[in-house]
Amino acid sequence: MHFAPIVPTTHVPPTRIARGTYVVHQVQPALGQPLFVPINSMVILGREPVIVDTGSPANRTQWLEDVFGLVDPNDVRWIFQSHDDVDHAGNLDEALAMCPNAHLVCSWAMVERHTSCFDFPLERGRWVVDAEPVDVGDRTLHAVRPPLFDSPTTRGLFDPTTGVYWAVDAFATPLPDPAAGIGDLDEDFWFHGLWLFAHGAVSPWLSMLDADKFRRSVDRLQDLDIEVIASGHSPVIEGSFIDRAFERIRELPALEPTVLPGQSILDQIVAATSIPPDR
Ligand SMILES: [Fe+2]
Ligand SMILES: [Fe+2]
Numbered sequence: 001m002h003f004a005p006i007v008p009t010t011h012v013p014p015t016r017i018a019r020g021t022y023v024v025h026q027v028q029p030a031l032g033q034p035l036f037v038p039i040n041s042m043v044i045l046g047r048e049p050v051i052v053d054t055g056s057p058a059n060r061t062q063w064l065e066d067v068f069g070l071v072d073p074n075d076v077r078w079i080f081q082s083h084d085d086v087d088h089a090g091n092l093d094e095a096l097a098m099c100p101n102a103h104l105v106c107s108w109a110m111v112e113r114h115t116s117c118f119d120f121p122l123e124r125g126r127w128v129v130d131a132e133p134v135d136v137g138d139r140t141l142h143a144v145r146p147p148l149f150d151s152p153t154t155r156g157l158f159d160p161t162t163g164v165y166w167a168v169d170a171f172a173t174p175l176p177d178p179a180a181g182i183g184d185l186d187e188d189f190w191f192h193g194l195w196l197f198a199h200g201a202v203s204p205w206l207s208m209l210d211a212d213k214f215r216r217s218v219d220r221l222q223d224l225d226i227e228v229i230a231s232g233h234s235p236v237i238e239g240s241f242i243d244r245a246f247e248r249i250r251e252l253p254a255l256e257p258t259v260l261p262g263q264s265i266l267d268q269i270v271a272a273t274s275i276p277p278d279r
Contacts, residue, residue, distance in 0.1 A: 010036070010178035014066050017228050017236050018162035020045040024066045026059040027178040032261065032269045035174040039087050040232050042166055043070050044159060048077035048137035051102070052157055052166050053232065056090035063091050064098070073098040078126075078136055080105040082168040083151035084114040088232060096121060105134055110153040130155050144224065146170035147217040147249060148203045156221075163227025171245055172197040172233035182235040194248050197233065200258040209253045222246050 012025035026039040039059065042052035049071045055063035076099040082088055096104060105126045114120070128134055130145040134157070143155035148170040157166040173193030177184070185193075199206055229237040229245065237245050 011062060012179055014043070014070060015236070017230055017238075018159075018164045021159070021162055021164050021228075021230075022070055023230050023236060024055065024063065024070075026055060026063065027175075028056075028058070030174050032265060033174070035176060036178045036180075037174055038233050038235065040230065040234075041067075041088070042164075042230055043067060044136075044141075044164075045071060046136055046138045046161075049075050050078040050080055050136055050141070051076055051095060051099070052080045053082050053088040053168075054079065054091040054095045056087045058090070060091050060094065064094060067095075068098070074101060076102045078103055078105055078134070080134065080141075080157055080166075081110065082156065082166065082232075083149070083154040084110050085151055085169075088168070089114070089118075092118065096124070107153055107155070113151075113153060128155065144221060147214060147221060148172075148198050148206070148252075150202045158224055158226070160225065163225055165221070165224065165226045165229050167229050167231040167234075169202045169232055171229060171231040171237060171249070172202055175235070180235060182237050182241050185235075191248050194245075195252060195255055196258050198249075198252050199255070200260050204257065206253045207255075207257050211253060214253055215250065218246060218250055 010027040012027055014022045014024045016022050022043045024041045024043060028037045028039055030037050039056050041055045044050040044052065051067060079095055079099065079102045081092060081104060096102065103126050104121065104124050105128050106120070107127050107129055111120045128143050130143055132143050134141040134143060139159060139161045142158045142160070144158050145154055146156045146167050150169050154168050156168050171194065173190060174197070176189065226242060227238065229242060
């Protein structure tokens with residue numbers, strides 16, 4: 001039996017989101033819905049260039065082309081790995097091999113969890129946890145864990161010189177169009193997407209939270225002077241959309257969890273995507 005492959009089909013070139021700061025895009029078709037899921041990473045071109053997350057293996061060739069179209073691999077000094085999920089660490093091996101002058105910003109927990117499938121070069125490592133600084137020559141970046149995350153190792157990254165915050169898996173939402181910006185999304189569609197992904201795919205523990213503690217964790221992030229939010233799975237969020245995004249995130253713990261697709265939906269997907277064998 002043959003199945004139509006689920007592969008990235010739409011290339012969106014890297015976009016400049018702030019001075020010297022670029023989002024590297026991958027857009028993946030959503031499973032079973034006519035929607036799309038962004039899988040982003042980021043590059044910061046300061047005195048000591050930083051790669052922020054390393055994309056997914058499914059997009060390896062394009063990711064390498066996009067990233068090293070922005071920066072010479074020999075110039076890269078830092079690879080900041082937000083956490084150990086495959087859509088964020090999918091080309092870490094390749095990036096380390098191609099960037100011999102780069103340190104890997106990771107953590108003890110990341111090494112412990114990921115070392116069964118990845119040989120960490122410990123001598124190149126810098127272990128950074130939540131609330132710690134990362135000095136990259138001409139600026140000090142700050143590791144700040146977002147209020148929504150799907151790995152205990154997650155740390156976002158705030159650049160106070162540009163106001164860009166890398167939110168990792170927070171603010172994840174599907175898109176109706178591969179190139180949709182945040183302003184293109186219907187307000188209700190956006191909120192539904194935030195709810196669906198937060199409760200169903202990123203942070204299913206949301207409904208267990210102490211509301212006050214969660215509010216303080218959102219306050220902590222919102223108190224930064226964020227001018228642009230770049231997320232692994234959202235269009236860039238800026239301007240008035242930043243406050244809207246935080247408002248929406250604050251509402252999520254009080255909402256009912258989503259009911260995820262089950263076997264009947266999988267049967268429908270398989271039926272719809274299977275190709276009859278040649279007669
Ligand atoms: Fe993740
Ligand atoms: Fe992710």
